[in-house]
Each structure stands twice: as C-alpha cells, then as structure tokens.
Amino acid sequence: MTTPQADAEERAMRRALELAASVGPQVLPNPRVGCVLLAPDGSGVAEAAHRGAGTPHAEAAALALAGTAARDATAIVTLEPCNHTGRTGPCAQALLDAGVRRVVFAQDDPNPQAAGGGETLRAGGVEVASGLLADEARALNPAWSRAMELGRPFVTWKLATTLDGRSAAADGTSRWVSSLAARRDTHRLRALSDTMLVGTGTVIEDDPRLTVRAADEAPLERQPLRVVMGERDLDPGRRIFDEAVVGGSLHLRTRDPRAALAALWERERRHVFLEGGPTLAAAFLRAGLVDEVVAYVAPMLLGDGRAAVGELGIESIAAALHLDVTDVRVLEPAAPGEDTNLRITMRGTA
Incomplete structure (x- = not known):
C-alpha cells in the first residue's frame, strides 16, 4: 500500500x-x-x-x-x-x-x-x-543516455530501400525510392539529432544540403551540425558548406569511423544521424558503430542497381549481421499516387 x-x-x-x-x-x-x-x-x-x-x-x-x-x-x-x-x-x-x-x-x-x-x-x-x-x-533521453555509457556519439543509420534492397536504379537514379511521407518522417528524426553525417562521395554525387525542414519545406530554426567525412578535397561551393545555413558544417578528413566519432565527441556531439551512401554505412557497420537502424522500405522491385549497403565481409549466412526489430510503422501516402512505405526501426550492432 x-x-x-x-x-x-x-x-x-x-x-x-x-x-x-x-x-x-x-x-x-x-x-x-x-x-x-x-x-x-x-x-x-x-x-x-x-x-x-x-x-x-x-x-x-x-x-x-x-x-x-x-x-x-x-x-x-x-x-x-x-x-x-x-x-x-x-x-x-x-x-x-x-x-x-x-x-x-x-x-x-x-x-x-x-x-x-x-x-x-x-x-x-x-x-x-x-x-x-x-x-x-x-x-x-535514449540517445544521450547511451552516448554517455559508450563515451562516443550514439549513431542512427537511416536508409531508404526497395523491397529487394536497392537504394538506386541501375542508371543511378534514386528519386524517389522513399515516399513523401517517408521523407517527412526522416526530417522529424533528423531533428532529434545534433549531427548529420555523410561521406565525400555523397557530397560529390548528390550535393545535399542536409538541413532539417518542416512539412512545408521551410528550414527549422534549429539545425544539426552538417558533417562530411573522407579524405578527398571538396568544392567549397557545395551546399553542405553553405554558411547561410545555421548549425554550421565540418569536413573531417578521415575514413576511420572511430576517429570521426572521437572528433565529434570532443565537439560535444551526442547523436549522429548517418545518411551517407553504402560505402560509409558499411564502414560503420563493420566497425560495430551503428546503434540504431531506421529503414524506409518501399514496395517496389528494381532487380539491379546500387545496394543499400556496401561490402561487409560476410561470406556465409551463419555470419550474417542480425538486428533486433523494435518498431514497425506503416507510413500512409502523403500525396496522390505515391506508395505506402514501411519504417522499420532496429537496434544496431554496438
């Protein structure tokens, strides 16, 4: 009593x-x-x-x-x-x-x-x-709590994929694998982090701005730090380096995920939202540095094209990387004619 x-x-x-x-x-x-x-x-x-x-x-x-x-x-x-x-x-x-x-x-x-x-x-x-x-x-404060325990930023890897695991078609086109509803949901999740992270390849190929936007496409007042990692030189005119965008940007000249996270930890970054391509995602997965996976799955098949993740060094089904599903949501169409997407949230490898 x-x-x-x-x-x-x-x-x-x-x-x-x-x-x-x-x-x-x-x-x-x-x-x-x-x-x-x-x-x-x-x-x-x-x-x-x-x-x-x-x-x-x-x-x-x-x-x-x-x-x-x-x-x-x-x-x-x-x-x-x-x-x-x-x-x-x-x-x-x-x-x-x-x-x-x-x-x-x-x-x-x-x-x-x-x-x-x-x-x-x-x-x-x-x-x-x-x-x-x-x-x-x-x-x-799930990400903050886990980051404190790990002594490094909590890492959420977000991917958008077709039912057969493709992030882009054979000709390189990828707009739009995910639906408008999924993209809006991604911006909601971005807003929960303090750091957006991509590789140099994504900046060269896609020239992303990496901002967090509302449903009307207006940027939010608070923006995460926009970070690109990799050793290649980049055009300072790329949109990720736009000084007019609040939040700032940073180029970490390393290919080592641990070194990148250590540098971000020193800058008091606690939650990294990883949106890079398959090569960067594979590097973090191989290093065991993905804490959460958020996958947007579109009900379409491509058969060929770019895989959602790169080489992981896995050669047998026994060695497969298993994730624990923590949530599955159906994202209903936000615009006429678009597909219904699934959002699957999983605990990662760390």
Whole structure:
C-alpha cells in the first residue's frame, strides 16, 4: 500500500517528466531534465525544466523560482543532480545550499563526469531516493543516455530501400525510392539529432544540403551540425558548406569511423544521424558503430542497381549481421499516387 507521501512524489515525478518532454531535442549536448519542488505538506512550490546548454539546470531554475520556500522542500528530479562544474555549477551543491530536505531522482546519471550527486547529497545530510519512474526518465533521453555509457556519439543509420534492397536504379537514379511521407518522417528524426553525417562521395554525387525542414519545406530554426567525412578535397561551393545555413558544417578528413566519432565527441556531439551512401554505412557497420537502424522500405522491385549497403565481409549466412526489430510503422501516402512505405526501426550492432 502506498503512502500519501509516495503518491505525491510519484505525481510530482510524472509532472517533472512532462516538463522535461515539453522542451524538445534542442537541449543537446545536455539531457532533457525536469524538476518539481514540493513543500513538506506535499503541495507544489516551484517547477522548471532545463532549456539547453548554458542555461540553468532544472534544479537551479526551480530553486531560483522558489527562493526561501525551497528550505525543507523535497526536490523531485528526472535525473540525478549533477556533481560537477561545467557551464553552470553543480546542482547537488545548489540543493544543499538551499536547505532542501529530501531529493528523489529517477535516473542515475550515466555521465561519469557529472555522476555522484546522490552521494554528495547524502553526505550533506539530505534524504535521497532514486529509481522512481527510472525507465520513463531514460526514455526521455535514449540517445544521450547511451552516448554517455559508450563515451562516443550514439549513431542512427537511416536508409531508404526497395523491397529487394536497392537504394538506386541501375542508371543511378534514386528519386524517389522513399515516399513523401517517408521523407517527412526522416526530417522529424533528423531533428532529434545534433549531427548529420555523410561521406565525400555523397557530397560529390548528390550535393545535399542536409538541413532539417518542416512539412512545408521551410528550414527549422534549429539545425544539426552538417558533417562530411573522407579524405578527398571538396568544392567549397557545395551546399553542405553553405554558411547561410545555421548549425554550421565540418569536413573531417578521415575514413576511420572511430576517429570521426572521437572528433565529434570532443565537439560535444551526442547523436549522429548517418545518411551517407553504402560505402560509409558499411564502414560503420563493420566497425560495430551503428546503434540504431531506421529503414524506409518501399514496395517496389528494381532487380539491379546500387545496394543499400556496401561490402561487409560476410561470406556465409551463419555470419550474417542480425538486428533486433523494435518498431514497425506503416507510413500512409502523403500525396496522390505515391506508395505506402514501411519504417522499420532496429537496434544496431554496438
């Protein structure tokens, strides 16, 4: 049987999760976090969410709103209060300084540089409980959480393919293997990342802009970093290098996926959306550096043409790379006459 205190804390945690979810993905490289402060009688004192790098963390923002009313309060937080000084000070110390009596957090902080807030609070005499709605909290920041555990950016590989595994026809034409609905869905997924990555071959052949656009084709205000990797020189006039597009661009002169991810990690990139051609995709797959696969499958057959992925060094069915399907969606036509597409999401190789 639950107690009134436990019920109030669970309600507050669900509210904190709502606050965090309302912010959207623009907080990367930081996680989405919500905080609710409860008075000793269980009533609400203040609430806040983290709004992005350089802005106050959720706990600090809620404490600022509460003022002296934070003393003896219970702080309900979706992520373990941070224990380090980055762009802002440590939230664990801020909670101690404010006189908070109890802290309940959902998810342990997987970032080794920031973890330990719970122990700091306990050492300071604060009651601490963890694990309340932990799965829901982790689901708020799945790519960020996994990136922190891996020590490198989380990699989502997106591909568009025919039923027989072709990304382009024999004459090289590929517009449009995927439907309008699938392309719009791709832009939605792009917006969840902080980095778009392609190879030099894609830039030379397709000259992509790699922007994130709304259904009306208007670019979104927030754009990921546009990155091309490879050793070949590129024409600076290619659209990926357009300085008028927000978000910036970068040419990583390496063919090594690990080196590319390490360089992006140093730039605080946490979620890479891989949209390169079959050669780049194969390089990441061979290296075991694909965490998620999103495949848009069109109900068409080409029989010949460019494969969706390049050579993987697999010579027998026993050595096949198996993926775990986590979601399958039917994308209904968004325009007259177009095909229905499937979106299949899978856990990758890492």
